[in-house]
Each structure stands twice: as structure tokens, then as C-alpha cells.
Amino acid sequence: MIRQLGSFVLLMIQAFKRPDKGSVFRKQLMYEFQSLGLESMGIVLFVSAFTGGIAALQTAYNIDNPLIPLYLVGFATRQSIVLMFSPTIISLILAGKVGSRIASEIGTMRVTEQIDALKIMGINPANYLILPKITAAMIINPFLIIFSVFISLLGGYVACAVSGIVTLSDYITGLRYEFDPFTITYALIKTVVFAFIVTAVSGFYGYQTKGGALDVGDSSTKAVVYSSMLIILFDLIITQLLLA
Amino acid sequence: MIEARNISKSFGDHNVLKDVSVSFDRGQTNLIIGQSGSGKTVLMKCLIGLYQADKGQIIYDDRVFSEISEQEQMTIRKEVGMLFQGGALFDSKNVEENVMFPLSMFTDQSYEEKLERVNFCLNRVNLENANKLFPSELSGGMIKRVAIARAISMNPKYLFCDEPNSGLDPRTSGVIDNLIKEITEEYQITTIVNTHDMNSVLEIGEKIAFIHQGNLWWTGNKEDVLKSDNEELNDFIFASELTRRLKK
Numbered sequence A: 001m002i003r004q005l006g007s008f009v010l011l012m013i014q015a016f017k018r019p020d021k022g023s024v025f026r027k028q029l030m031y032e033f034q035s036l037g038l039e040s041m042g043i044v045l046f047v048s049a050f051t052g053g054i055a056a057l058q059t060a061y062n063i064d065n066p067l068i069p070l071y072l073v074g075f076a077t078r079q080s081i082v083l084m085f086s087p088t089i090i091s092l093i094l095a096g097k098v099g100s101r102i103a104s105e106i107g108t109m110r111v112t113e114q115i116d117a118l119k120i121m122g123i124n125p126a127n128y129l130i131l132p133k134i135t136a137a138m139i140i141n142p143f144l145i146i147f148s149v150f151i152s153l154l155g156g157y158v159a160c161a162v163s164g165i166v167t168l169s170d171y172i173t174g175l176r177y178e179f180d181p182f183t184i185t186y187a188l189i190k191t192v193v194f195a196f197i198v199t200a201v202s203g204f205y206g207y208q209t210k211g212g213a214l215d216v217g218d219s220s221t222k223a224v225v226y227s228s229m230l231i232i233l234f235d236l237i238i239t240q241l242l243l244a
Numbered sequence B: 001m002i003e004a005r006n007i008s009k010s011f012g013d014h015n016v017l018k019d020v021s022v023s024f025d026r027g028q029t030n031l032i033i034g035q036s037g038s039g040k041t042v043l044m045k046c047l048i049g050l051y052q053a054d055k056g057q058i059i060y061d062d063r064v065f066s067e068i069s070e071q072e073q074m075t076i077r078k079e080v081g082m083l084f085q086g087g088a089l090f091d092s093k094n095v096e097e098n099v100m101f102p103l104s105m106f107t108d109q110s111y112e113e114k115l116e117r118v119n120f121c122l123n124r125v126n127l128e129n130a131n132k133l134f135p136s137e138l139s140g141g142m143i144k145r146v147a148i149a150r151a152i153s154m155n156p157k158y159l160f161c162d163e164p165n166s167g168l169d170p171r172t173s174g175v176i177d178n179l180i181k182e183i184t185e186e187y188q189i190t191t192i193v194n195t196h197d198m199n200s201v202l203e204i205g206e207k208i209a210f211i212h213q214g215n216l217w218w219t220g221n222k223e224d225v226l227k228s229d230n231e232e233l234n235d236f237i238f239a240s241e242l243t244r245r246l247k248k
Helices: A002-015 A022-062 A071-111 A114-120 A125-129 A131-163 A168-176 A182-207 A213-243 B040-048 B070-078 B095-106 B111-124 B140-152 B170-187 B198-204 B222-227 B231-237 B241-247
Strands: B002-011 B014-024 B029-033 B055-060 B080-083 B158-162 B190-195 B207-212 B215-220
Touching (some): A002 A182, A022 A071, A022 A131, A071 A114, A071 A213, A114 B080, A125 A131, A131 A182, B002 B040, B014 B040, B014 B055, B014 B207, B029 B040, B040 B158, B070 B080, B080 B140, B095 B140, B111 B140, B140 B170, B158 B170, B190 B198, B198 B222, B215 B222, B215 B231
Parallel strands (some): B029 B190, B029 B207, B158 B190
Antiparallel strands (some): B002 B014, B002 B055, B207 B215
């Protein structure tokens, strides 16, 4: 465990060195914006739309006390989406999608000697391969999460409209009720930390791969499992630090 | 010239290289040969710097690799071209981008200048009109040729080839061997080839280092191989009935 942590820190020191060539780094960064960010929009859209709808319906169906105003459905949906669902659950989903992709890509490059080829050319492979992914995810993921929040709340709106269990004006009143802008800041801080965790941990497991195809699969699995566990752990820590 | 002085390397309790001293000359194809597990790949990785030797020195034209700064090591790495066993082409890049990659990383040439160099290198390895193909669309021989083109794109002073003929048919192997020899002579490169292909030994072995059980057992050239009475070398070179008959 301590050895792993040490190797991770050493890899990050290598990764966070100044890129060998700025223009190549910028090109890599653009590529990663597309592959890590834009290509994830489909799954974010799908999951967010349905989860927003489910959150609104579940809240509405569980309110059976006539003294509780129905606009609380919108309020509860907003709070659960902004505080937990979008930053944490979407990051967990991205850990599966993006994390496994990063680990298998870098792992395959390792076992097919492509990383050795970079090293022999005089290129810092950790910096060339991992830094653009970390940077891109830390920049693009907050936009994905804002997009997710918007789509989830829209999903809740559509669910209320279709089911008719809560009036749309109640739902919108709830969305606006007691809004604290800091919750958005909190969600975005979590997102940036989780983006780092997913890309750095996945890059680490990919980089450490030794052997063949089975080991690439193993690295990919470890990347997803450990990133997910760390996301949950850091969610607790950040929540305690920021909301206490 | 590249020189290994008293190189030792162990993995755990297993001594893979034992005090190996050998030099490789400029403008020649230098071969490291030996049985699987003899330590020749470890020696090559120590020479390139992918492995750190436990003892000894690697010297690149009077520059002791372990004693120079990281920056100077990087400079040497930029003078090195490497042909990997599997080619190690970047899957996500096409042939043109693979060969152009070192130029994009280390020069400020315009795209047109880089493309001219890429086309020159691809022509040199007889691969015209393959610029837009991806590695998955290439045959084994073509992959090796693209890898050679990439290795020479920066005009290297040192060229390392790790089992360049593995997985190739005898005819394509001959083409790759001749290409390595021609390029070595043409650009006066210090070339080191790690192989256990006997055709290569007899065709291009201008200097041969035979590694046996982690020791440098024998050195010579392709003519000396045929005349040597070194028992272990003969067991290795003339391992098959056919080669024994040919020797007789």
C-alpha cells in the first residue's frame, strides 16, 4: 500500500513536469477534451435526464403529509441533484467510462512497448500521456456537471408535467426556494477533485501494467474500483470540510 | 561508439549479467546474440538506459551515461533510434504521424518540412504511398519498416534493433537486415542488433558479441563464427541438423 502510494506520488511528480513542447501539449489537450468530455455527454445526458425525473417522482410519492407543501418536491430534487447526484454519481459513472478507457489505453501502450519508445526518444511518457488527461478532465468535467444539473432538473420538470403529481409552478417554486449559490461552488470543487482522482488513478494503473492482455484488463478493473472508492472517500472528506 | 564496461545486473537473487564489457563500433552492424534467457535483452536495455545497471558504466562516445546530468541523458536519448521487436508504433497515429512524431516533438520545422523528411524516410525504407495507413492496416514487415523510418527520422547517431526479424518470413527478414546494414553504412550510425536469427548473424554480423549465461562468452565477426571452436557458440549457432551439415 505504502509502496503503491510512493509510486503514485513519483509518477505524479513526473507527470506534472513542464511539457516537452507546448504546441504538442495543446494538441493533446484538445484531443482529450473531445475524448474525455464531449464523448461522455451522451451518457451524462441519458443518466441525468432519467435520474432527475426519478428523484422528482420519488420525492413526490413519498410526501403523504398534507401539511408539507408540494413545492418541496422541486426543492428536494434540486438539493439532491446539486449536492450529491451530479457531482458524485456522474463522477462515479465517468470513473467507469473514462477511467477504464485511460487505464486500458495506457496499459496497452505499456505492454506493446510504446511507452518504452517514448522514453527512448527522450520524451517524458508520464507527462506526455497523463498530464493532458488530468488537465482536460479537471477543466471539462465541471461543464459536464453543470450540464448534468441542468438536464436532471429538466428531467424532473418533464416527470412532473407528465405524471401531474406536482404542478409545474410548485416544482419551479421549489427549485428557486432557499437557493444557496455556495452549493454550486461545493459541487464544482468536488467535481474537480473527482476528475483528478479518476484520471490520475487510472493513468497510474495503466502506467504500472506489466504483462499482456489479461493484465491490461486487470489494470482497467483496478482503475475503476480504486477511483470509485476514492471518490466516495473524498466526497465524505470534502463534505465535512466545506459544509460543516 | 558505445561501450559497456563491467556491467552487472540482477533481478532479485538472479544474476542476469555478470561483469560484461564490450564495445560497439560506429558504421558497423554490431550483433548481440545468445539463447533465450542468456541476458542479451537485459544488456540491450541497460545500454539504452531502460534498465539501470547495478554495476559498471555505459559510455556513448566518451560520455558516461550514469555520470551525466538528466538533461544530458535526454540529449543522448534524442540521438538514439530504436526498432522494437513488435515495432511499438503508436496505434492512434497513422504512418505519417508516427514517423513525424519525433520531428514534431524536437524540432521547430514547418509541417511541409516535416512532411518532406517523413516522405524521404518512408522512401528510404521502400514504403511509398503508405502515409495514411494505420498500424492495424500494416503487415509485419511494413510495421518494421515504418519503425525503422521513425527511428532514422531524427538522423540518429545510435540505432538499436531488438529482434528485428521476429515473426517475419525469411525473405522479409533479409530485406529488413539489408536495410539496417545499408542505413548503418550510409549514415555511419553505431547500430546494435539483438537477434538469434542465424541468417542475420551470417549476413550482417560485422561484429558479434555472444552472451552465454550472463557472461560475454565470445566476440568476432560473421567469418569467425564459422571457424570458431568455441563449444557453447557452436552449440548455439549450429543447433539444428541442417546448420551442422552446412558447416561441414
